[in-house]
Amino acid sequence: MKFLVQKFGGTSLVTQESRDHVANRIIAAADEGYMPVVVVSAIGRLGEPYATDTLINFALAINRDLPPREMDLLMSCGEIISGVAMVNTLRRLGRQAVLLTGAQAGIITDNNHNDARIIRVDPKNIISQAEQxxxxxxxxxxGISEDGEVTTLGRGGSDTTASALGVALNAECIDIYxxxxxxxxxxxxxxxDARILDTVTYNEICQLAHEGAKVIHPRAVEIAMQSNIPIRVRSTFSDKTGTLVTSHHGVYGTIDITRDRLACGVTHVAGVTQLKIQVQEVDVEHLALRVFRALALADISVDFINVSPELIMFTVKDEVAKKALAVLENLGITPQVRSNCAKVSTVGAGITGVPGVMARIVQALTEExxxxxxxxxxxxxxxVLVEKDDMKKAIRALHRKFKLGQR
Known part of the structure; x- marks a missing residue:
């Protein structure tokens, strides 16, 4: 059987008209000889009745101390609602369809409620239903933990579901709509003049996703990459082919998708605070170890880390900056603090080992x-870390310097 995994986000499922459009895409794939396995997200976004965030707010309005186990039970409801609606839409259009929950689909996870990791996938139930x-x-x-508890996979979890099923079924492709x-x-x-990329590598899209692009979750890409299952990122409501994510030599033939380009995109993360510690000004033994261990114990994630004998420098999100500063001051450290920064990333598989890439970046930013x-x-x-007020100017300058608006 030629499996094709098709994942549809919540914005594609809000109205019956949009669900009919989704169903026609699924039917078209089936008529082309594929066996579609359709992954659905919860319908809509915050404020709409079946959106996951709406359900969460409903429960927390009663009591904000909702245990993670019960939170997972609640958060699993949105996808069940959209799945039933999708099955019934397909049936109305004359196709046999069946809904499987994550557990019924064989998605086994660890027991980390609200942010579980998939351990394995047993697709026998999916294959059995498809054979019918x-x-x-x-x-x-x-999914479901090995001790039978319903779990959820964290933000971007539907993308992760789609990739895990694609790998388990050895699918021809994973379409993320x-x-x-x-x-x-x-x-x-x-x-x-930002444009749609025809192709990117797994590594490139992982970096773009980690550094601010929100089209697909990086965990999903990493799973698909392990088995070289290609991913297509497409619009539900457009016939354009979208972006193909694959390796340099993918299943679509021997292609060098990097061509002569150095960079494939410029992305950004705003809301960043830089903390800088001058080592010679602090009388603390094993300073770097003490700093990062204390921040870890406080559950503060650090990024953009530079450590040298003279300087320790890193960033945190603006919303935890006060907490991070308090942790450091408790160690007797008073860092230099620069808030309202932005991290701007130039991403491209073609930059590896190429002289002059940093020179281009410095020139582009200096000129602006x-x-x-x-x-x-x-x-x-x-x-590069820049002032938030300079972020847009930096992004435009880098996009222009690497000629990303040109095909």
């Missing part, structure tokens, strides 16, 4: 009068 000629609809975002037409070179609200507060790099990404 039924289109299988699976509730995204959820959303309300945008693909992965873009930058936020189109900031960059006027943007000060670089901090920088770091990996084999696919160069990050």
């Amino acid at each position: 000629g039924k289109i299988v609809v699976v509730t995204g975002f959820q 959303t309300d945008v037409e693909g992965i873009m070179t930058a936020d189109p609200r900031i960059v006027e 009068g943007v000060e670089i507060l901090q920088s770091a790099d990996s084999h696919t990404t160069i990050w």
Whole structure:
């Protein structure tokens, strides 16, 4: 059987008209000889009656101390509602369909309620239903622990469900349908000539997703990458092919999807605070160890880390900056604090080992009068920290410097 996993986000399922459109996409895939396995998210967003955040607010209005176990039971309801609606839509259009919850679909997780990890997938129930000629609809975002407890997979969990099923079924492809037409070179609200990328590598999209692009969850990409199952990011309401995510030499033939490009996109994360500690000014033994251990114990995530004999520098999210400062002051450390910063990332598989990429970045920002507060790099990404007021100017300058608006 040729399985095709199709995941539809909540914005694609809000009205009966949109659900009919989704159903027609599913039926078209079936008529092309694929066996669709459809993953659905909860319907709508906060404020709409069946959205997950709406259900959460309903429960917390009664008592804010809701245990994680019961929270998972509640959060699993939204996908069940949308799944039933989707099955009934397909049946109305003359197709056999069946709904499976995460547990019934064989998605086994650890017992970390509200942010569970998938341990394994046993797809035998999906395969059995498909062999009976039924289109299988699976509730995204959820699974079951080995001791029988309902769990949810955290934000982006429906993407993760789709990728895990794609790997378990050795699917031809994983289609992620959303309300945008693909992965873009930058936020189109900031960059006027931002364009849709035809292709990106798994590593590139992981970096774009980690650094602010919200089209697909990086965990989902990492799962698909393990088995080289291609992903397509597409719009539910457009016939455009979207963006193909695959390796350099994927199942669609031998293609060098990086071509001559150095970068594939510029993305950003705002709301960042920089903390800087001058080592020589602090009389604390094993300073770096003490700093990062204390922050870890306080459950504070740190990013953009630079450690040297003279300087310890890192960033935290603005909302936890006061807490981080209190932790450091409790150690007798008074760092330099710079709030309202933004992390701007230039991402591309083509930058590895290429001389002059950082020079281009510095030139682009210097020409626009943007000060670089901090920088770091990996084999696919160069990050710079800038003032939040300079963020949009920096993104536009980098997008222009690497000619990302051109095909």
